[in-house]
Amino acid sequence: MPDFKRPILIFFGGLLLLAGYMYQVEIDVSSLIGSESTASTAPILTDRIPDSKPNLVFVLADQWRAQEIGYASNTQIITPNLDKLSAQSLIFQNAVATMAVCAPWRASFLTGQYPLTHGIFYNDKPLATKAVTLGKIYKEAGYQTGYIGKWHLNGHARGENSSAGRNLPVPKERRQGFDYWKVREVTHDYNNSYYFDEENRKQTWSGYDAFPQTDSAISFISRNKKNPFVLVLSYGPPHDPYFSAPKEYQALYVAKKLVLRPNVAVEFQDSARRVLAGYYAHATALDHAIGDLLEAIELAGIADNTIFVFTSEHGDMLMSKGALKKQRPWDEAIKVPMLMRYPAKLKPGIVENPIGTPDLLPTLLGLSGIKIPKSVEGEDFSKDLVPGRDLGNHAALIELIVPFHEWKFLNGGREYRGIRTVRYTYVKDLKGPWLLYDNQTDPYQMKNLVNDPAHADLQKELEAMLQAKLRKTKDEFLPADAYMTQWNYLYDPRDSLRPKDYLMINRDF
Known part of the structure; x- marks a missing residue:
């Protein structure tokens, strides 16, 4: 071939490759979604422009509350790897x-929908096989997809005991688009833990399961580092049982101190100190595992073009207000840690305004340049992820x-609806306004201002905001039994139906 023709062929060949790449980036997921999205693509917020579609590594802890982490000014918990990550990330101070x-939580994260839309408002109920989910959307956009750890979305048949569904493999058609598969529906026996692989073969995690789960994640990343991929790594800890972390991590904490x-x-x-010591041991063990995962991403040379998210599905009261675990509307239960690192687009900093669970999927899709399905109800905040920028009212x-x-x-459980703003918490139950806190002046939510005449205007404003949310989500705020009937659900045998005098139970605790 004459030398003068070679540059011309190379030039036009490059144009063809670029055109093919652009077609791939703008892939239309209409076959999955059914319509175009109104979401905008995130702007470039740093000077580095990614060379290809970003990877997504989403690390999910279970029951890790926002207050218990080093970068949140907690000086008694040991989380050096997450603290280091926080300096490279956006820190969401009010991830709700x-x-x-x-x-x-899991159903809302994967679908970008509110619970009354996807129907998972009670544990061990099945997410619809046809749901439009994160795994399906990214897979349709050309990504390799992987899921490791706890799933908790397959549920069980009506009338079947929940423990049966928790110990069975998830059928391939119900894996919501994830191909690499090392999953168990639910377990919190972290030292005697098994899972099912892609062919539903039963396998065992050796030792404390978070560590081999992380090794599996590193293997997936190593094999897919040259192709865009999405990986969800779903840990069980620091969810109770509180005293089952490896002994070397338990030894780091003295309860009485x-x-x-x-x-x-x-x-x-x-009791709270004993529980907290065990909880901290789990958290520090996870921090170690996350450190290994972050190191592997660096060694693979893909850190700049990888969206890395660490968060939790909910918190734990840990004896605040005399309660353990979750479901409550107080900050210990509803606020979770969340870090998002994406060096190619996002600068480190702090995001103060709240972001809710359904907002995660559209925001990740926005950052990834993928069209957002109309089925998604959450908001895409990708264009607003600038440190110090207000996400709006x-x-x-x-x-x-x-x-x-x-x-x-x-x-004492009761249905409630509420809102968490950057400053206030306002909650109603079926009898009316229940809780109002100024979280700026009262960060431990010890002074309930509800129906205080001095805060009447504030309560009216927050009530209007809540009603707007309920209208937007088509939520009539009915008693629980109405939704159980509507979705043809049975109460779990461990639970009791509503007592006849339910509305007379003392609400002030």
Whole structure:
């Protein structure tokens, strides 16, 4: 070939490759979605422009509350890797679990919908096989997809005991677009943990399961580093049982030396310190695993073009207000840590305004340059992820549609709807306004201002914001039984139906 023709062929060949790449980036997911999205693509917020579609690594802890992490000014917990990550990330100071309980959070994250839309407002109910989910959307856009760890979305048949569904493999057609598959529906036996692989073969995680799960994630990343991929790594800890972390991590904490939040009553403090020490041990073990994962991403040479998210599905009361675990509307249960690192587009900083669970999927899709399905109800905040920028007059919805398990009706559980703004928490139950806190002046939510004449105008404003949220989500705020009937659900045998005198139960605790 004459030398003068070679540059011309190379030039036009390059144009063809570029055109093919642009077609791939702008892939139309209409076959999956059915319509175009109104979402905008995120602007470039740093000087570095990614060379290809970004990878997504989404690390999910279970029951890790926002207050218990080093970068959140907690000096007694040991989380060096997450603290280092925070300096490279956007720190979401008010990441809010829309429904602070396991399966509903997961369904809202994967679909970008509110619980009354996707129907998972009670644990161990099945997410629809045809749901439009994160795994399906990214797969349609050309990504390799992987999921490792806890799933909790397959559910079980009507009338079947929930433990049966928790111990069975998830059929291939119900994996919501994820191909690489090392999953168990639910377990919290972290040292005797098994999973099912792609062919539903039963396998065992060796030792403390978070560590081999992380190794599996590193293997997936190593094999797919030259192609765009999305990986969800879903840990079980620091969810109870609180005292099952590896001994070397338990040895790091002396319960009697731990300082508690001021809203833990004196009579609960000894128990609270013991529980907190075990909880911290789990968290530090996870921090170690996350450090290994981050190192692997660096060694693979893909850190700049990888969206890395760390968060949790809900928090844990840990004896604040005399309660353990979740479902409650207080910050210990609804606020979770969240870090987002994407060096190619996002500069490190702090995002103060609340972001709710359904907002995560559209925001990730916006950052990835993927069209957002009309089925998604959350907001795409990708264009607003600039440190110090206000996300707008945004309030995150918090809700409990059906109380169950540890906060069932007979334990004082009740339906509620509320909002968490950057400063205030406002919550109603079926009897009317229930809670109002100024979280700036009262960060431990110890002074309920609801129906205080001095705050009447504020309460009216927050009530209007809540009603707007309920209208937008088509939520009539009915008693739990109405939604259980509507979705043809049965209460779990562990739970009690609503007592006849339910509305007379004392609400002031």
